[in-house]
Amino acid sequence: MTRILISLLVLLLTPAVAHAAPRCEPVITGNGPSLHPEGVTYDPSRHQFLVGSVTHGTVSRVDRSGRARTLVDDPWLITTMGIAVDARRGRLLVTNADLGLADRSRPETTRAFAGLGIYDLRTGRALHRVTLATGPGHFANDVALAPDGTAHVTDSISGTVFSVSPGGAVSTLVQHPDLAQPASGGWGLNGIVHVGDRLVAALSGARKLAVIPLAAPQNVTTITAPIGAPDGLLALGRDRLLLVDNTAANRVVEVRTPDRWTTVEVVREVAWPDKAPTTLTNTPCGAYAVAGRLDVLLGGGRSDEFVLRKV
Numbered sequence: 001m002t003r004i005l006i007s008l009l010v011l012l013l014t015p016a017v018a019h020a021a022p023r024c025e026p027v028i029t030g031n032g033p034s035l036h037p038e039g040v041t042y043d044p045s046r047h048q049f050l051v052g053s054v055t056h057g058t059v060s061r062v063d064r065s066g067r068a069r070t071l072v073d074d075p076w077l078i079t080t081m082g083i084a085v086d087a088r089r090g091r092l093l094v095t096n097a098d099l100g101l102a103d104r105s106r107p108e109t110t111r112a113f114a115g116l117g118i119y120d121l122r123t124g125r126a127l128h129r130v131t132l133a134t135g136p137g138h139f140a141n142d143v144a145l146a147p148d149g150t151a152h153v154t155d156s157i158s159g160t161v162f163s164v165s166p167g168g169a170v171s172t173l174v175q176h177p178d179l180a181q182p183a184s185g186g187w188g189l190n191g192i193v194h195v196g197d198r199l200v201a202a203l204s205g206a207r208k209l210a211v212i213p214l215a216a217p218q219n220v221t222t223i224t225a226p227i228g229a230p231d232g233l234l235a236l237g238r239d240r241l242l243l244v245d246n247t248a249a250n251r252v253v254e255v256r257t258p259d260r261w262t263t264v265e266v267v268r269e270v271a272w273p274d275k276a277p278t279t280l281t282n283t284p285c286g287a288y289a290v291a292g293r294l295d296v297l298l299g300g301g302r303s304d305e306f307v308l309r310k311v
Contacts (some may be wrong), residue, residue: 032068232279
C-alpha cells in the first residue's frame with residue numbers, strides 16, 4: 001500500500017509534459033527532400049504545421065527549424081493535396097489524387113482517381129482508405145471538415161463534392177455542371193471551406209466562388225468578384241475568408257460578404273513574395289500560406305525548400 005501511495009504522489013507532483021507553445025515566426029523556411037507541398041494544416045495538439053507532398057504522397061510534421069519529418073507514409077497515397085486536422089476526434093484527413101508528377105503516379109490513375117485517407121493524428125496509422133471515384137476525369141483536391149466530423153471533398157474535374165462520414169461511408173453531396181472543369185482550361189472545384197450552413201468553394205478556371213447550401217446542395221450559386229483564380233480558402237468566421245490567387249498576380253486576398261454569400265467585396269490584398277502559393281491554414285499566431293515551389297516542379301525540376309509565411 002505504501003508503495004502505491006508513493007507512486008501516486010510521484011505522478012501528481014511530476015509536471016505534465018506539454019508541447020512547446022508556438023513561436024510566431026513571420027516566415028518559416030521549410031526543408032524536406034523534394035516534398036513540394038500543396039496542402040497545409042495546423043495541429044494544435046503539437047503546435048506544428050503539417051504539409052502534404054505532390055511528389056511523395058506523404059504528410060510531414062514541420063518543426064520550429066522548418067525541418068519536415070514524415071508522419072504518414074501510406075503506399076495507397078499518390079499525391080496528397082488538401083489536408084485537415086480533426087483535433088476533437090484525433091484524426092488527420094488527407095485527399096488522394098494523381099497529378100502525374102508523383103513517385104507513385106501511374107497512367108491509369110493520372111487525373112483519374114479521387115480518394116480520402118483518414119489517419120490517426122498522433123501516430124499516422126491508417127483508419128480508413130476511402131476511394132471516392134476512379135476512371136478518367138477525377139481529381140480529389142481539397143477537404144472541408146464539418147462540426148459533426150463529416151468531410152466534404154472537392155473533385156476538380158467532375159464538379160463533384162463528396163461527403164465522407166466519420167466512419168468512412170461515402171455519398172455524393174452534389175454534382176453540378178457549374179462546378180466542373182471548364183472547357184477553357186484550369187480546375188473546376190478547388191479549395192473548400194465550411195461556413196455556417198453552407199460550403200464555399202473556389203472555382204479556379206471560372207475565377208469565381210461557388211456557394212453550396214448544405215440543406216439544398218443542388219441550389220448552387222456562383223459569385224463573380226475581382227479575385228483572380230482562387231486556389232486555397234480559409235474561413236475567417238461566417239462572413240469573411242482568405243484566398244490564394246495564384247495567377248501572375250501572386251497574392252492573398254481577403255473578402256467579406258455583406259449578404260450571406262450572395263456577393264463578396266475585397267477587403268484587402270497582399271502581394272505575395274513567394275512564387276506559387278497554394279493554400280492557407282490558421283494558427284494561434286494567425287493565418288499562414290504555403291508555397292511549395294510548385295513552379296520548379298511544373299518546370300521539370302525538384303526542390304527541397306518550401307515556405308510558410310504569415311499573412
